[in-house]
Amino acid sequence: MISNKLVVIAAFNLPFEAHIAKVQLEAADIPSFIADEHMGGLQYYANAIGGVRLLVPRNAMRAAHEALANDFQQYLEELPDPVHCRQCGSENTAPDTQNKFPALITLLLLGVPLLFPKVGMSCEDCQHFESN
Ligand SMILES: [Zn+2]
Secondary structure, eight states: OOOOOEEEEEEESSHHHHHHHHHHHHHTTOOOEEESHHHHTSHHHHHHTTSEEEEEEGGGHHHHHHHHHOOOGGGSOOOOOOOOOTTTOOSOEEEEEESHHHHHHHHHHHSSOOSOOEEEEEETTTOOEEEO
16 A cells, blocks of 8 residues: 655745745646745744655655756856956955945934945955945
8 A cells, every 4th residue: 555644855944945845846746735834934943843844745755856856957047257356356255235234223213214235245355345
C-alpha cells in the first residue's frame, strides 16, 4: 500500500518563500500544503517551530524535490557589470542609503521631512559614498 501521508518537503523563514515554492510545485502538478504560515509572520516563533513548512504527499516527494531543484536560473538576466568606486577604483561596492535614520527622526519629531535619505552606492574599501 502506498502511503499518501503528508511529509515536509521544505521549510522557509517567510510565508512568501513557501508560496513561491508552492507555485513551483503547482506548475509541476504536484499538490502541496503550507503549514504554520501564520506563525511565520512572528519571526521568533517561526524559527522555534522550524519555519513555515511546505508539505506534499509522500508519493510525490521525489517529483517535488526535482521541481524545487529547478531554480529558474535561465529566466534571470545576467548580473550587471560591477560598479567601480570613483575614488579608489574598487569593485567592492554595494547599493546604500544614507541619512535614513536622521530623516526618520526629523519626520517623527517634527512631522515634516527636513532631511531626505540619499540613495546611492558605497565603497566597502574606502567608504566613499556616491549618490545616484
Ligand atoms: Zn573606494
